[in-house]
Amino acid sequence: MKYKWIFNDQPKADFLSKNIDYSQIVKSLLFERGLNTLEKIESFFNPKYDRDLHDPFLLKDMDKACERVKRATGQKQKIVIYSDYDVDGVCSATVLGEYFKSINYPIEVYMPDRQKEGHGVNQTALELIVTNGTKLIITLDCGTTNIKEIEWAKNNGVDMIVVDHHQTVAGNPVAVAFINPYQEGDNYPFKGLCGTGLAFKLVSALETNDHPSLKWLLDLVAMATVADMMPLLDENRVLVKYGLFVLAKTKRVGLRKLMESAGIEARYDLETLSTNLDSFTLGFTLGPRINAASRMAHANLAYELLTSSDENKIDELVLSLNDNNRKRQQIVDKVLKDVRSRIDAYPELPSFIVEGSSDWSINLLGLVASKITERYQRPVMLYQSVDETKAKGSLRSIDGFNLIDALGSVSDFLIQYGGHTAAGGCTFEISNAEKIKLGLDNYAKNILTPELLQKKLKISAEINLAEINWSLMEALKKFEPFGMANPKSKFLSRDVEVIKLVLLGQKAEHLKIFIADKKINKTFPVLFFRHNGLAEDFKIGDTLDVVYELDINEWNGNREIQLKLIDYAKK
DSSP, X not given: OOSEEEEOOOOOTTTTOSXXXXXXXHHHHHHHTTOOSHHHHHHHXXXXXXXXXXXXXXXXXXXXXXXXXXXXXXXXXXXXXXXXXXXXXXXXXXXXXXXXXXXXXXXXXXXXXXXXXXXXXXXXXXXXXXXXXXXXXXXXXXXXXOHHXXXXXXXXXXXXXXXXXXXXXXXXXXXXXXXXXXXXXXXXXOOOOOHHHHHHHHHHHHSTTOOGXXXXXXXXXXXXXXXXXXXXXXXXXXXXXXXXXXXXXXXXXXXXXXXXXXXXXXXXXXXXXXXXXXXXXXXXXXXXXXXXXHHHSOTHHHHHHHHOXXXXXXXHXXXXXXXXXXXHHHHXXXXXXXXXXXXXXXXXXXXXXXXXXXXXXXXXXXXXXXXXXXXXXXXXXXXXXXXXXXXXXXXXXXXXXXXXXXXXXXGGGXXXXXXXXXXXXXXXXXXXXXXXXXXXXXXXXXXXXXXXXSOEEEEOEEOOGGGOSHHHHHHHHTTOSOBTTBOOOOEEEEEEEEEEEEEESTTSOEEEEEEXXXXXXXXXXXEESSOTTGGGGOOTTOEEEEEEEEEEEEETTEEEEEEEEEEEEEO
């Protein structure tokens, strides 16, 4: 066992017993998600665009933002959109940019260079923007922590609207409007919108007549929501479900060609508003390619892809993004190997892992930090020395450990920091690196309990192999789209027997075992991608308890149910 198995509470006999014809398994999954009323179940299984989205004017300062935008357009003032450079930032800029395009109002978009400028609003960029006669700057997916910079803009006669979803750390910026559901005094019913989701809310508020073109923005909203790892609950469930359908028939030539280059053939059913696209398409196929622009070159490449209609130009951009993504993967693998070799040389694993090098690229360290966190079950900061005096760090965390609080404990040694509870970034003087390392480790020692350090696996329900059938698969499909806060359900089956082992792939890198419950004479395949020698752990006749997700394998017109193994215990 790699994990500590955590069993969800199971519903009582009377749970949803009235007039609901669901199996006990489905009831367990509903109970797990807190869906205990017919209304909640209906909204979850059948999210409706017109019913389940909240009024954008419930966001604090939304009225002020709309008034200032309309005043700027009415007075022909120069407007600049200042967005972050990741998927969320690029999609945010595209969403708001399309609103201004729809009213034929010229704007400029500024996205900082990931390597040279980093996250957030920087003073040098502001000075350049202000000298060009700008009167209104709208920040998207950034700005919350840039209090000094925004105050400078105000003192120089420029208004700023901040649209952001990052947590506040030291008060609110002095913006003419501050749209952030996490700010004190905001009563918006759902806090989990990404930056693009908030940009969509701003456009929805500006388009008071619910213009039909709004729905055509949802492909971008869905992609950003999944790529930014936001919870797929409440509004996000509506936005992603409809967004996947919009993506399947997207008007964006760039997205269509990007999907084609990745071998994705989008299909959709107009009657059911369903599609073969899913969260994996967004988070692991399109998202990394869009992010590759800023990681390996500049986010402008991704913005051009999403906004251009020039097919020749788009073909070049698709080639560039795919090439950058391949290079990104190679570099990440190299840095990951380097970091792991350092960690494995520790006499004792620290509570907070901190490593740095001038040879690493800050653009990619978040990806590496995520992999290190997952492997070692520790919060991680990886940093790059960007010049002789300064360094930039990227941080990732485990469940139950708040990175913002951790960074706050060493804030005296930081130039700047920000982010979420699970992911963040910072800038600091290299001379303070060891103090920060020691401070973060000491802080973590007081927070991290043995319970937090134990990798956990939540099991949704215990079932036997006889209960796995096509009826169950159809029921599970209703829980899609899966993602943060709505993961694929994990099932436990006990006392199954290994009856066959097959190695797959050119280098025998994949393993398929067949398990059976002899009492019912039912057999299922279990697939291991990149088994890494795991085949040696099994022999025919072994009795196992297995934890898995259920998948459908399709080939040559055939379909079979297969188990994707997560963990197991030998008897």
